[in-house]
C-alpha cells in the first residue's frame with residue numbers, strides 16, 4: 001500500500017483556517033513531508049487593512065516555513081489563495097473559484113473556527129456551525145473528493161466526565177436553533193445564551209458540539225472524520241521544538257507568569273493537564289485524511305487526540321516546570337520576579353489576587369501617575385483576570401477520553417509513516433516539552449532574543465533588590481506607625497524580642513554543653 005506521502009502526491013488539498021495556528025502547521029507539514037502534493041487551496045479573507053494576497057505573502061515569510069523554504073524555495077507556487085469570508089452566504093467564494101474547487105479538490109481540512117470563549121452566540125453559531133454546513137454543501141459538489149476532515153475539540157462534550165469517540169446527541173437540533181436565532185436581536189440572544197449553553201462553560205464548546213452534529217447529518221455521501229484535540233500547545237519536534245505564535249490557552253498564562261504578572265490562579269494541582277503538541281495533532285490529522293480516503297470507513301470516525309489517558313501530566317507539575325524554566329531563561333522587562341502558584345482554594349486565591357495582583361498594580365499605577373505617565377497595570381490585570389476566569393473551568397477538573405481510534409490508526413501505519421507522522425505521545429518527555437514550550441513563547445510570541453538573557457537576569461536581580469528594599473521600608477513603616485506609637489504594642493514587641501533572645505541564648509548554651 002502507498003505510504004501517506006505517496007498518497008498525498010498529486011492531490012489538491014483545500015484548507016480553511018490556514019492563517020490560524022493549526023492551519024499554518026498543517027500547511028508546513030504537508031509541504032515538507034508530502035513534497036509531491038499538487039496544490040494547497042486556502043480560504044483566506046482580507047483582515048486588519050491587509051488584502052488576502054498581502055496576508056498570504058506575509059504568512060509565507062514566517063519562520064515556521066524556514067525548513068520548507070530550504071527544501072524548496074518556490075514552495076509558494078503550490079499555495080493557491082481563494083478569497084472567502086466564511087460568515088457570508090456561499091462562504092463569499094466567487095463562482096469561478098467554486099468551479100475550480102468543485103472540479104479539482106481531493107481532500108478538505110476544515111480548521112477555521114472562532115475559538116474565543118466569550119464569543120457572542122450568534123457569531124459562534126454562524127462561524128462554527130453554519131459555515132461548516134455551507135462548506136459541507138460545497139464539498140458535496142466536489143467531483144473528486146475523497147475525504148473531509150473536520151477539526152473539532154475534545155471539549156465539545158465537556159459536560160461529560162468520560163468522553164468516547166462517538167458523536168453525542170446535540171444539546172439542541174442545530175437547524176431549530178439557527179431558525180430561532182435568526183429573528184432574535186442581539187440582546188435577546190445574549191439573555192438566552194446561559195439557558196441554551198446549559199452545563200457547558202461557553203459558546204465555543206456549545207457550537208463545536210453542534211458542528212459535530214451537522215457534520216454527521218451531512219455525512220451521507222461524504223467520507224468524513226472528526227479530529228478532537230484537547231489543549232493544543234507548542235510543537236514538540238516539528239518543524240522545530242517550541243513553535244507557538246499566539247496567546248491562546250495556556251500560552252498567555254505561561255507568559256503572564258514568566259513576566260511576573262500572574263502570581264496566583266485557580267487550578268487543581270492534581271488535575272490532568274491535557275496538553276497536546278500541535279505537531280502531534282497535525283500528524284494525526286494528515287494520517288486520518290489518508291486513512292479516511294483509502295479505507296473509506298462506513299461511519300464517521302472520531303479521533304480523540306489527547307494525552308491524559310496515555311501519558312498524563314498534571315497542572316501542579318506544569319506550574320513547577322514553567323516557573324523553573326522562566327527562572328533560568330527569564331523574559332525581558334519582567335514586572336516582578338516569576339513566582340506563580342496555583343491553588344484550588346477559592347479564598348486563598350482571592351487573598352493572593354488582592355495581595356499579589358491588585359495591590360502591586362495599584363502601587364505601580366500610582367507611581368506612573370506621580371511621574372506624569374498613563375496608568376496601565378490595573379487595566380492589564382483586569383484583562384488577565386477575565387482570561388483566567390474563562391480558563392479556570394478547564395484547569396480545575398479533569399476528563400477521561402477514550403483514544404482507541406488514535407491507537408487503531410497508529411497500528412495501521414507502516415514503520416516509516418509512524419516516524420514521519422509521529423503521534424505517539426507515549427514518547428513525550430513532559431519536562432523537556434514544557435521547557436521548549438516556554439522558550440518558544442519567548443522566541444516566537446514575544447520575539448525576544450536568547451542573547452538578551454543575561455540582561456533579563458540582571459533585571460530580575462534589580463527587581464529582587466527593589467523587593468528587599470521595599471520589604472525593609474515596609475517593616476520600618478509598620479514599626480513607626482503601630483509599634484512606636486502604642487505602649488502596649490511596644491511591650492508586646494519587647495516581649496517577643498526578649499523571648500527570641502532567651503531562646504537563642506538557651507540554644508547556644510545547650511549546644512556548647514553537648515560539644
Ligand SMILES: CCCCCCCCCCCCCCCCCC(=O)SCCNC(=O)CCNC(=O)[C@H](O)C(C)(C)COP(=O)(O)OP(=O)(O)OC[C@H]1O[C@@H](n2cnc3c(N)ncnc32)[C@H](O)[C@@H]1OP(=O)(O)O
Nearest residue numbers: 115116117118153247248249250252257319322387394395
Ligand atoms: C505557571 C502557571 C501554570 C498555570 C497552569 C494553569 C493553566 C491553565 C490553562 C488552561 C487552558 C485551558 C484551555 C482550554 C482549551 C480548550 C481547547 C479548545 O478547544 S480552544 C482553544 C483555546 N481557545 C482559547 O484559548 C481562547 C481563549 N481566549 C479568549 O477567549 C480571549 O482571548 C479572551 C476572552 C481571553 C480575551 O479577550 P480580549 O480581552 O478581547 O483580548 P484579545 O483576545 O482580543 O487579545 C487582545 C490583544 O492582547 C493580546 N493578548 C492576549 N492575551 C495576552 C497575554 N496573556 N499577554 C499579552 N498579550 C495578550 C492578543 O494577542 C491581542 O493582541 P493584538 O492581536 O490585538 O495585537
Ligand SMILES: NC(=O)C1=CN([C@@H]2O[C@H](COP(=O)(O)OP(=O)(O)OC[C@H]3O[C@@H](n4cnc5c(N)ncnc54)[C@H](OP(=O)(O)O)[C@@H]3O)[C@@H](O)[C@H]2O)C=CC1
Nearest residue numbers: 017018019020021022085086087111112113153229231232
Ligand atoms: N488551539 C487550540 O487549543 C484548539 C483548537 N481546536 C480547533 O482547531 C481549529 C483551529 O484552531 P486554531 O488554529 O487554534 O485557531 P486560530 O484562531 O488560530 O485560527 C482560526 C482560523 O479560522 C479563520 N477564520 C475565523 N473566522 C473566519 C471567517 N469569518 N472567515 C474566514 N476564516 C475565518 C481564521 O482566519 P483569520 O486569520 O482571517 O482570522 C484562522 O485562520 C479550530 O477548529 C479549533 O476549534 C481544537 C482544540 C484546541
